[in-house]
Amino acid sequence: MFWRDTWTIFRRQMILSLRNPAWVLIGLLQPIMYLTLFGPLLEQVASVPGFPPGDSWKIFVPGLLVQLGIFGGFFVGFAVIAEWRAGVVDRMLVSPAPRGALILGRVLRDVVSLTVQGAVLMAAATLFGLAVPLYVMGLGLLLVALLGGAFSAFSYAAGLALKSEDSFAPLINMFALPVLLLSGILLPMSLAPRWLQVLSDINPFKHVVDGLRAVFLGDILSMTAAFGFGLALALMVLGLWVGARVFSGQVK
Amino acid sequence: MAETSGEAGAIHARGLRKTYAGRKGxxxxxxxxxxxxxxxxxIVGFLGPNGAGKTTTLKMLATLLKPSGGTANVSGCDLAADPLGVRKRIGYVSQAGSTLPDAPLMLEIESQGRLYGLxxxxxxxxGLELMEALDLGGLERRKSQNLSGGQRRRLDIVMGLIHRPELVFLDEPTTGLDPQARANLWEHIRRLRDELGTTIFLTTHYMDEADSLSDRLLIIDKGEIVGEGTATKLKAELKGDSLTLTFSGGEAAETGEEVAAGLEGAANVVRQGNVLFLNLPDGARxxxxxxxxxxxxxAEPIGAELSRPTLDDVFLALTGRSLRE
Structure with a gap:
């Protein structure tokens, strides 16, 4: 029942997305755009003192993958607001489907699409000069899937709780900038003053980025890597729990 | 009425109540x-002005809102103990619609059917069978944004019927439709009951809809049922013809109200501004x-209108307010 309904929701969302050529095209072009726009900049930044040691692509690509996971999931809440307004959410809540299946089916669509984008990004990065074994790429995709799932679940939960694009958009903006800056994805945090570094240490995404970088640099069995992946997994579980709570909380 | 365990398609509710925590507790x-x-x-029409509690009651019976008090048995299942059982047995057609504007109809119909185990x-x-029956044949590849208002409402009904429920809730099924599309939808709703025996519980704030479509009416005002019965019975209870008197001003109307109230046989005297409504046996005489x-x-009136009582008069007599406000 649960998995069948999850599949039903997933299939509906997937078909809706694939029928939209703009969604498919932008989804595939976006990772390549990241690389071509940031890549040239990266070669300059890599020579700055304080940039983590190692091959610059192995530092840069994990950051982009984490960014893809976070930001790819961030905005899906807008879609659930539109669905709520069209009566689709109520229609599904009044059906016998388990509430968890209603959110998991949606989250899985986002996980699949983000994983494909992650694969495109790494394939393109390989052309630019990234050289890592296939299983490292696989771990990279796993992390994108975990983070993407977590953020898509949080985003659906927030969208459905707020039910207004006008409140949802500022919420996203409030979170996006600090998360991005303090994770060291774009600029190394070693350049930051002490207080900013402390803030960054509290930011879980800094550790997720560090973990994936460790994997890309070959330290797969390190504590840093385990901590990063563990955090991502915990976020995904928390996200799905919160999401299922918000969906069932619609009936109150 | 005796409390029954509740048969398929029936509703029995007692003291169903919904409160919200407002500001300052x-x-x-x-x-x-x-x-x-x-x-x-x-076919029961649930009639009342906007804000009377129609949709809230409907949502409670359809498991979309948890009642703050009271009990209900919906199609044989206890609402509080077995909401899943209720969900399996009912169809719910909301005012807001049921499909994404840019989704192909058949995709929505398939997903809906699958959620009910098909x-x-x-x-x-x-889906194709129902679309044919509701005059939507051949439109299954369309998107709902390309349908007319009447077609979209009929699509919502297709969605609500896909699992052949014993009981269907229709929330304001014809709001926003032109008269022709409304009459057409009534036809479909009536046939649904006649051919499949489906119980239909619909909310409306249209008098003509309640009058021509429902077997029986429940009238709700300010969160309470204030009247119940067939349209004929409710009208007969008014005991007389409806008389509307218009005066040149509020003061004259007040004098008129006193005079009318003292009149033998006059009932349901209600004044709104400079207009006086009342029921009078054998009004023409x-x-x-x-x-x-x-x-x-x-207080000579400047206008007088005499008519057989309508449901609007019933509503006015029960609540002191006109439904058209």
Missing amino acids: QEVVAVTGVDLDVAPGE STKEARRR ALPGLIKRLSDAG
């Missing part, structure tokens, strides 16, 4: 306490005499 009452009984195969193939088969008495009292 005050309780906001949306539905004060609703008792209602609907028999299997009935195979994709069976959902598709039933009594009217000239009444106008003379009003003139003698210095």
Whole structure:
């Protein structure tokens, strides 16, 4: 029942997305755009003192993958607001489907699409000069899937709780900038003053980025890597729990 | 009525209540306490002005809102103990619609059927059958944004019927439709009951809809049921013809109100501004005499209208307010 309904929701969302050529095209072009726009900049930044040691692509690509996971999931809440307004959410809540299946089916669509984008990004990065074994790429995709799932679940939960694009958009903006800056994805945090570094240490995404970088640099069995992946997994579980709570909380 | 365990398609509710926590801890009452009984195969119209608690009551019975108090048995299942059982047995057609504007109809119909346990193939088969029955044949590849208002409402009904429920809730099914599309939809709703025996519980704030479509009416105002019965019975209870008198000003109308209230047989005297409504047995015969008495009292009406009572008069008599406000 649960998995069948999850599949039903997933299939509906997937078909809706694939029928939209703009969604498919932008989804595939976006990772390549990241690389071509940031890549040239990266070669300059890599020579700055304080940039983590190692091959610059192995530092840069994990950051982009984490960014893809976070930001790819961030905005899906807008879609659930539109669905709520069209009566689709109520229609599904009044059906016998388990509430968890209603959110998991949606989250899985986002996980699949983000994983494909992650694969495109790494394939393109390989052309630019990234050289890592296939299983490292696989771990990279796993992390994108975990983070993407977590953020898509949080985003659906927030969208459905707020039910207004006008409140949802500022919420996203409030979170996006600090998360991005303090994770060291774009600029190394070693350049930051002490207080900013402390803030960054509290930011879980800094550790997720560090973990994936460790994997890309070959330290797969390190504590840093385990901590990063563990955090991502915990976020995904928390996200799905919160999401299922918000969906069932619609009936109150 | 005796409390039954509840048969398929029926509704029995007692003291169904919904309150919200308002600001400063005050309780906001949306539905004060609703008792209602609907028999299997009935078309019951739930009539009341906007904000009376119609949709809230409907959402509680359809498991979309948790009642703050009271009990209900919906299609044989206890609402509080077995909401899943209720969900399996009912169809719910919301005011807001049921499909994404840019989704192809068949995709929505398939997903809906599957959530009720049908195979994709069976959902598709039933969907095509229902679309044919509701004059939507050949539109399954369209998107709902390309349908007319009437077609979209019929699509919502297809969605609500895909699992052949014993009981269907229709929330304001014809709001926003032109008269022709409304009459057409009534036809479909009536046929649904006649051919499949489906119980239909619909909310409306249109008098003509309640009058021509429902077997029986429940009238709700300010969160409470204030009247119940067939349209004929409710009208007969008014005891007389409806008389509307218009005065030149509020003061004259007040004098008119006093005179009318003293009149033998006059009932349901309600004044709104400079207009007076009342019921008068054998109105055509009594009217000239009444106008003379009003003139003698210095409150000659500037207009008088006499009619057989309508549901609007029923509503006015029960609530002191016109439904058209």
